[in-house]
Amino acid sequence: MADMDPADTSSDMDSCGTKLFGTPAPNTGLSSDQCGPTCGCPGLEKVGTIPTPEMIANVGSFELNAPFEEILEDPYQMPAPDPAPEGTVCAALIEGTSYSLQTFSSTEVALSDGYIVTHFGACGACSPLQDLAVYMENPDLTTPVRECGLKSISDGEEAARECIRDLGFTEPCAQIWFYNTRHTRQECLEPCLLNLNAPYHEEDGSLNECILCDEVKSGDVFKAVAGRTRRNTGLPSALCRPCQEVSVLEHQY
Template identity: 35%
Template sequence: MFRWMMLFLAMAPAITQADTRIGQTSVDRLTLTYRNPQTGTDLGASQTRVLIEQLYASELLNLDEVLAAQKLDTSGAQGDGFSVINPYYPRAEAGDVPLPSARSVMQNGELIQNPEQYPQPAEGYEMVDGEPAFYQQAAVSRWFSELRNGGAAAEEVCAVAMDADGRRYRLKTFPTVDAALQAGWQITHQYRCGSCSSLRDLAAYIAIPDMTQPVRACSQRGRGRLSKLDEVKQCIIEAVGFTPACAESWAYNAVHTGAECAGRCMRSYGRAGPLPALLQGGINILRGQYSACPASVESEDAATREVLEARGCPLDNEQTGKLNDCLWCDEQLSGPGFKYSAARTRRASGLPSAIPRPNDRLFYEADHSRYFSGRAVSPASGSQP
């Protein structure tokens, strides 16, 4: 009897200890580390796991307020039962908003326009018979133009105020970094708040550094059809553990890109196959095979090539950061709507992206260890195992 009791006690921790999972990822098995050289944050693997668990266990108190602040038109196509409004419909009318400037970057003190050298650098619209045809709502188009043209939207930040219990919190968009800090709030990402600004969604971003394959598989279920929005949403929740609101923004993006970019994606992923590019690309996409890399991808490093092939050849040129035409189509036509709706992105949150973009700022000054200051994870703590 005594031996059985001792065996039970020895097994009890294994029985009672829950395995924290974010989507299909077990947090307990993670060995990654969270760091941000801009803020001096460098956490060890065990600290990072604690941080992810704390983020994932947190509770956002004012999601409805955050979504209402987006002030989107509800007359367009919406997901059934979605709390997030479709940012793409109804689309802005020509003349409603100024056109956004193309991507630019400072290099050696010189402002370089369209550094990736895209033949068609316009984002969020295309010119049709001399008039702009937008791919998102008017509110989104105005925001994106203001952002790209250096207006007030470019200075906004999303910040967090944690309750005394260290678990519940509120989100708020501030006009500037200084305004947020003076109010005593912690900055969580660059630009305004949205459906993915929650700390729970941040936990998923940190825990799953490369979501390319699982999200791509979910996106394929949509096939560009609005009737598939709920299926895509549920797939994303199960795959990567996003909150329902965040998954809704991702589902809108996936279906919109599927409808607008199918031809370009099939050609992009079928250029190196034996069949005509459109047909070969369609077959590759249906099979989940993205190993037919564009010939213009340059790298003598075998390891780098292997990684890029596994991710679907994200770059046409590794030195400039030029995306292949499929990913650039998603960025062009769906990017503004997604950034407005979801708000949180890896780069805006100070997290490295699976797709290397040498012309982008890699680490925004957001220190995610500071939300729980004085608890299990301390700010700017040294690296530990």
């Protein structure tokens, strides 16, 4: 059973302070007073999932019945997919040690069919539970993925792909992460070189220019193709986000 809280864009949520949703890491650049795994108005807080080793091991133990197809063409060279209609969810049907994924028009429909909601929005390349386990285990993926992306320059693109794959992602999820890093390098090289060793956030909580450029130039395609993100899965990460951008749920599989 999943306990859902869709992203709230209301002014009431905005009025309850400016604390961001996330889990600060050494590279975040923010304190726990500025960013934490709980945010929002008293009584209406959004509480992110704090994974335990046992939870991560359990999530990663299931086998997907019908794996996603590999992404053999760069999705950034195609028109951006349309976003899923509001209320759409990706849900898992657990059958012993295996499972199936399906996109549903609403949480209610998914639950009525015996599925467990695993993230908000349509299913995509990073929706498998194996990828969820990687997200759970690595709240700071910005630095390792960036280091993998830099391998494209020093060792070639295949080395970068292998580096991302070695983080534990399924092949399709590793592929969209690779295409994302390549597109960001093409579109955001100057601000990213200038901020190579900078904290992810400015002192006021805003993203640094490199990460903001990635968000603006590469984010929409990544989110549409990947399906799962930390924000629509309720996982706090080292990139701290405004509370109204986050959807939380309880992961029990």
